[in-house]
């Protein structure tokens with residue numbers, strides 16, 4: 001059992017998802033001090049936090065800790081460098097609360113444009129100050145978005161309904177992607193100079209800290225609006241104070257140097273200020289909680305590290321390919337047969353997957369061996385395989401084949417000192433769906449690896465598929481999908497049956513003996 005600590009009032013779906021998956025003992029203690037909780041549970045494998053600080057002291061108090069998941073986007077409350085030093089992966093849940101923040105930005109802009117807060121207070125006090133609350137309209141104005149990640153992109157899409165002109169600045173976004181969003185990419189000073197509303201959506205890091213300074217702010221149009229729902233440190237508060245005094249800049253704010261009660265330094269310059277409410281919706285809390293649990297399971301079971309923020313992850317790897325690498329490794333290992341001792345793993349990464357090869361080895365290794373610790377880095381993974389007596393070779397992908405993004409795995413094993421066996425599996429991702437395209441010589445399968453698969457390879461002759469189906473029916477097992485290609489050269493057939501529930505080993509063995517199968521296995525793919 002892996003122990004998971006949740007020292008926060010995170011939606012119960014995180015605990016439920018982990019417990020329903022099995023293998024996890026979850027301790028959720030919303031009102032408990034994290035240091036006390038850590039001291040009482042030194043055997044914890046993972047920690048799921050919201051804004052609780054994960055300091056070196058907390059990390060040291062948890063010697064078995066392998067993963068910290070931040071159920072949210074920003075992770076500056078976690079000492080990620082210290083965690084890395086201790087071999088601990090830190091993950092966030094990108095995208096889970098983006099819509100909540102994007103809606104908050106639109107809500108702030110509209111609330112300020114129509115004086116909603118002040119007008120409500122005035123009307124409630126029995127006054128009738130219509131002339132003091134003359135508003136402005138968002139429609140037809142120019143919105144500048146700094147940072148076109150999950151949140152920035154959603155702000156662009158949500159704002160589109162107001163017929164605004166959208167400018168964007170993000171050195172990591174392509175012209176093509178921006179065009180698809182209806183965003184004109186411009187330089188940062190240009191964005192500040194042209195926009196009626198500037199909204200910040202970059203992370204706070206060494207590069208962005210203090211990025212919005214006097215020189216940028218003084219480019220702004222008189223009376224323009226600055227929205228900060230990102231992080232306080234991105235903005236130089238005193239520079240805004242000075243420029244606001246000159247130009248009447250409006251400032252709508254959600255973020256502070258410290259999330260705590262007490263007076264706020266921006267109170268004199270903020271036209272609207274909220275207590276860091278960006279992600280505070282029921283929907284975002286639930287989405288982040290569920291994603292945190294799923295990411296932890298994916299990392300532990302499949303070595304999917306796409307959400308890890310403190311390894312040198314190359315940006316842009318679609319997590320679907322990490323899942324594909326894992327599932328191909330599992331299918332290939334089963335095709336090789338459990339009687340074979342694995343000796344050699346050859347991997348080929350086609351299309352634009354080559355730069356991610358090192359990264360994809362983690363899910364491959366997790367698929368090959370249940371003993372593999374997904375916390376190992378690339379070097380550690382190679383050593384793990386070498387210690388198992390396995391050579392790992394990354395073969396150059398043959399560009400002339402014209403394959404799109406796809407992966408081929410070839411395994412070689414020993415049955416005994418004299419007999420070698422081989423297995424080969426190839427797959428791709430199409431419209432977000434994983435597809436196994438080849439198993440050994442059986443090509444063009446295009447079958448989705450999902451649910452329960454029963455796989456048999458046998459000498460081609462009439463009636464075999466019927467015998468397999470009859471054996472399954474006798475056990476009340478229904479067939480949902482079948483592929484049954486024949487290899488005319490070798491007179492061999494492959495049957496892949498997606499069935500409605502697992503086959504026990506006994507039934508697999510009985511069918512193997514009945515049809516004289518060379519390959520026979522069942523695999524459950526989640």
Ligand code: NAD
Nearest residue numbers: 073074147148149150151170172201202203229230278279
């Ligand atoms: P994200 O990682 O998806 O997007 C950040 C974007 O900023 C990326 O596209 C990146 O390319 C870009 N970027 C990085 N450095 C840049 C730079 N120097 N100049 C311009 N662009 C740069 O993150 P996200 O989910 O969109 O969240 C953005 C930030 O919002 C988070 O880092 C977090 O601090 C903040 N946030 C606040 C709340 C809240 O409650 N107010 C909630 C969630 C996130």
